[in-house]
Amino acid sequence: MGFKKMKMKDQIQRLREAVWQRELTPDENVELDLYLQANPRARPDWEIEYQLASAFRSMPPLEPRQGFTERVVASAMEIQTQDTTRRLKGFAIDFDLIRAWCLGFGLALLIMGIGLFLWFGHRPTPGGYNGAIAMVCETAKRISIDTLADYDVILKLGSVRTLPEPDYELLQLLQ
Amino acid sequence: MTHGSERENPWIDDVELMRRVRRGDLTAFAQLVERHKAAVYTYLVRMVGDETEAEDLAQMVFLQIFRSARRYKPTAKFTTWLFTIARHLCLNELRRRKRHAADYIEDLHGGPAKEIEVQLPDPRSAMPDSEVLKAEFFQMLEKALSQLPENQRTAIILFSQQGLSYEEIACVLGCSVQATKSIIHRARLYLREVLKRYLRYG
Numbered sequence: 001m002g003f004k005k006m007k008m009k010d011q012i013q014r015l016r017e018a019v020w021q022r023e024l025t026p027d028e029n030v031e032l033d034l035y036l037q038a039n040p041r042a043r044p045d046w047e048i049e050y051q052l053a054s055a056f057r058s059m060p061p062l063e064p065r066q067g068f069t070e071r072v073v074a075s076a077m078e079i080q081t082q083d084t085t086r087r088l089k090g091f092a093i094d095f096d097l098i099r100a101w102c103l104g105f106g107l108a109l110l111i112m113g114i115g116l117f118l119w120f121g122h123r124p125t126p127g128g129y130n131g132a133i134a135m136v137c138e139t140a141k142r143i144s145i146d147t148l149a150d151y152d153v154i155l156k157l158g159s160v161r162t163l164p165e166p167d168y169e170l171l172q173l174l175q
Numbered sequence: 176m177t178h179g180s181e182r183e184n185p186w187i188d189d190v191e192l193m194r195r196v197r198r199g200d201l202t203a204f205a206q207l208v209e210r211h212k213a214a215v216y217t218y219l220v221r222m223v224g225d226e227t228e229a230e231d232l233a234q235m236v237f238l239q240i241f242r243s244a245r246r247y248k249p250t251a252k253f254t255t256w257l258f259t260i261a262r263h264l265c266l267n268e269l270r271r272r273k274r275h276a277a278d279y280i281e282d283l284h285g286g287p288a289k290e291i292e293v294q295l296p297d298p299r300s301a302m303p304d305s306e307v308l309k310a311e312f313f314q315m316l317e318k319a320l321s322q323l324p325e326n327q328r329t330a331i332i333l334f335s336q337q338g339l340s341y342e343e344i345a346c347v348l349g350c351s352v353q354a355t356k357s358i359i360h361r362a363r364l365y366l367r368e369v370l371k372r373y374l375r376y377g
Binding site: 059073 | 212313338363
């Protein structure tokens, strides 16, 4: 019994919801009649709901003033034009930025190039003349008596441009 | 697409029009406006209760649609998106009114407006009795509607007058379907309670 009552309650609830959106279908009308026959006391309540829902549904739709669409489209056209201008401006700004970045990058490359050129092209020889003497002294330290036997040969090496002039006095003393 | 099929499936058609609007087609935009202007305007008039403001808002709604066309994704029915935008703009307007309540009341009761009101002839004087009663009832209905909270008003208008489903209204209101059903139920109960003395049984 309770289940049947619940089912009927759901049924009338569904019909009430439906009548707020549209007219009931023939099947729904039959369903409603059966419900109202079984529950005659629900009829006044239903009638009020039906009248109100029908009135609410039939409230006349309103129309904006003449030329509404034209006005909206004209405003849209303005927006479109503004957007295009803004986009073009944006492109110009972007282009300037790219140009500035390119310029900066080019300058940086140039400075780096000059630096590298100076570093590798004109690097001073370590030590200069003093260095050369130090090198000879270092070599002399390693020279044994046997080596000095080959003095003539070494003397001939004096013609080699890279070596400094032989120290004749020293060599004579050593001999 | 033929005119016949446009009538058969307006949803697909709205989506197609939006695609064209996205490409900057103003003719498609004009078609969209023409198709939905009455629904949006009616909703807004019933929400803000002022025809001039409602028209301004309706214009803003469509321009917002135009601006957001690039972001539009046809995952939901076009009207759901349309009414979501309309509701947001409407809420902003109602909030603005709340902030400037004093100015607004002054505007409503200002001298010149009252004068015009007095000078206008009563449009109901030429109507037959049944029509007068009907017009009066509609006025009463409008008044009762204006007393509903914003979400209930939106829900009942969209449900009953715009034919949106519970799911679509839930989308517009940003709540669950169950909550939407409950909101509509409360709105119905309120309207019935307020207006039942004007409705007759039998």
